[in-house]
Amino acid sequence: xxxxNTPATAQVEEAGKGVDLSRRRFFQMAGGMAGAGLLFAAxxxxxxxxxYVGSGDTGLLNYLYILQQLEAAFYTQAxxxxxxxxxxxxxxxLTELRDTEVAHREFFKKMLGADAVRNVEVNFSPVTFADxxxxxxNAIIIEDLxxxxxxxxxxxxxxxxxxxxxxxxxxxxxRHAAYxxxxxxxxxxxDATAVNSNGLDxxxxxxxxxxxxxxxxxxxxxxSKLPSY
Amino acid sequence: MNFKNILNDISAxxxxxxxxxxxxxxxxxxxxxxxAALPFAIGSLFNKTYGQTGSKxxxxxxxxxxxxxxxYNFYHIANNTGDLIPPSTFSGNNDTAGFRTIExxxxxxxxxxxxxxxxxGGVPFTPKNxxxxxxxxxxxxxxxxxxxxxxxxxxxxxxxxxxxxxxxLMLAQLLEDVAVKAYAWGxxxxxxxxxxxxxxxxxxxxxxRHAAHxxxxxRLPDxxxxxxxxxxxxxxxxxxxxxxxxxxxxxxxIQNDISLTTLPGTGGSNVTKIGATAGFDEPITRAAAYAFIxxxxx
Numbered sequence: 001x002x003x004x005n006t007p008a009t010a011q012v013e014e015a016g017k018g019v020d021l022s023r024r025r026f027f028q029m030a031g032g033m034a035g036a037g038l039l040f041a042a043x044x045x046x047x048x049x050x051x052y053v054g055s056g057d058t059g060l061l062n063y064l065y066i067l068q069q070l071e072a073a074f075y076t077q078a079x080x081x082x083x084x085x086x087x088x089x090x091x092x093x094l095t096e097l098r099d100t101e102v103a104h105r106e107f108f109k110k111m112l113g114a115d116a117v118r119n120v121e122v123n124f125s126p127v128t129f130a131d132x133x134x135x136x137x138n139a140i141i142i143e144d145l146x147x148x149x150x151x152x153x154x155x156x157x158x159x160x161x162x163x164x165x166x167x168x169x170x171x172x173x174x175r176h177a178a179y180x181x182x183x184x185x186x187x188x189x190x191d192a193t194a195v196n197s198n199g200l201d202x203x204x205x206x207x208x209x210x211x212x213x214x215x216x217x218x219x220x221x222x223x224s225k226l227p228s229y
Numbered sequence: 230m231n232f233k234n235i236l237n238d239i240s241a242x243x244x245x246x247x248x249x250x251x252x253x254x255x256x257x258x259x260x261x262x263x264x265a266a267l268p269f270a271i272g273s274l275f276n277k278t279y280g281q282t283g284s285k286x287x288x289x290x291x292x293x294x295x296x297x298x299x300x301y302n303f304y305h306i307a308n309n310t311g312d313l314i315p316p317s318t319f320s321g322n323n324d325t326a327g328f329r330t331i332e333x334x335x336x337x338x339x340x341x342x343x344x345x346x347x348x349x350g351g352v353p354f355t356p357k358n359x360x361x362x363x364x365x366x367x368x369x370x371x372x373x374x375x376x377x378x379x380x381x382x383x384x385x386x387x388x389x390x391x392x393x394x395x396x397x398l399m400l401a402q403l404l405e406d407v408a409v410k411a412y413a414w415g416x417x418x419x420x421x422x423x424x425x426x427x428x429x430x431x432x433x434x435x436x437x438r439h440a441a442h443x444x445x446x447x448r449l450p451d452x453x454x455x456x457x458x459x460x461x462x463x464x465x466x467x468x469x470x471x472x473x474x475x476x477x478x479x480x481x482x483i484q485n486d487i488s489l490t491t492l493p494g495t496g497g498s499n500v501t502k503i504g505a506t507a508g509f510d511e512p513i514t515r516a517a518a519y520a521f522i523x524x525x526x527x
Contacts, residue, residue: 099504171437199337
């Protein structure tokens with residue numbers, strides 16, 4: 001798997017200010033890449049090289065598998081090139097995070113069998129892994145996005161066994177999100193950027209999540225048959 | 230159920246169910262027709278989908294509501310108990326802010342669940358000695374004994390729960406983990422109502438955020454809980470041996486008939502047991518959830 005790791009300091013400075021980071025980063029990336037037209041290409045019709053995500057439950061499982069590939073690659077890179085100043089405790093937890101996301105990734109791959117999409121190529125140019133603030137800010141975006149994805153996807157499944165499996169996994173992603181939030185800003189584990197005034201956590205549609213996740217993905221996807229709303 | 234009643238049920242459901250819910254039913258209907266004769270399929274459809282919007286769903290929501298009342302009372306007492314929660318467990322930070330956030334969100338859950346259960350035609354749970362005319366009705370300290378005096382197993386652990394920060398955190402962890410695990414079980418009762426299903430997921434992950442925070446507070450140097458808890462549940466390690474029952478089954482490495490530790494992991498090894506167990510919060514039955522919270526109810 002190709003990992004592109006170019007520091008992007010302008011975005012690091014913006015990160016951590018607390019408000020809707022994923023959307024802001026999307027627009028930052030859009031601005032930064034406008035000349036290359038990469039992101040806007042992704043918004044048009046699918047190209048022959050795009051990875052076809054599939055339809056129905058298979059499409060939904062592939063969608064989660066793509067996100068889990070992203071998370072596993074993110075923590076694999078972080079364990080290989082950890083941020084400066086990490087404590088022994090943080091190092092141990094970083095390894096647990098990697099192992100957990102690898103387990104999630106392989107679980108989806110196994111469930112999908114021959115229907116699994118190929119390995120995706122990630123784009124970690126927004127992340128400076130050696131920088132604690134950059135790493136954690138991006139970890140928060142990715143984990144919050146994963147929570148929103150799992151909470152938002154369950155109502156689309158036809159086979160309810162997948163819903164009950166995700167009921168065991170969504171809270172784990174929320175634990176991850178809360179941890180990175182607390183490490184960056186103590187007590188921000190469930191602040192108003194994640195949990196609304198009814199005490200409800202994030203939930204987003206597959207197409208909304210894929211749009212945000214594209215920031216970290218070099219591969220492009222054909223989501224034309226992916227169930228969404 | 231005769232056919233005319235079924236049609237009535239469809240129109241009644243359509244009046245108050247979301248579009249996606251109806252779509253869900255129609256989709257599962259299609260797959261069932263392929264497997265069985267039509268009249269049988271219709272009966273099965275209503276048992277398995279609309280049937281679930283009834284008492285089982287309300288039972289699941291009322292358990293969540295009961296746990297939320299308990300948590301709200303627990304945190305409300307703690308947040309108003311002198312020096313229990315230290316202003317600074319970690320340099321430059323203030324632990325009290327985190328527990329005020331949790332208290333506030335448990336109260337929001339109470340209000341949200343009361344509204345939801347009432348809208349479904351159910352009767353929301355109320356704690357013992359609940360009085361709607363009280364200044365702050367959800368605060369019913371006389372419904373609970375967080376020192377667990379009636380349990381010879383738990384009383385020695387929690388006798389000083391509001392005087393010892395580590396003990397307070399230990400019970401907070403149990404309540405948050407139990408809430409997460411009870412939701413994981415309750416989802417099967419919400420499959421017929423996709424709006425509430427999604428909301429239950431959103432409530433569950435909020436509880437999981439609380440659990441992770443509490444566990445991190447226990448891990449950090451000022452508390453340094455002996456078992457070095459992670460923000461997530463690794464294996465089935467309890468905070469202390471008498472509390473093992475709360476974590477039974479968390480060492481499960483088989484999900485959906487797939488043995489996770491036989492799958493390829495990192496650097497030529499298989500998926501680790503840590504990854505396999507930390508990756509999934511295991512459900513507990515409603516009976517188990519009630520058994521876990523019972524020692525703390527009067």
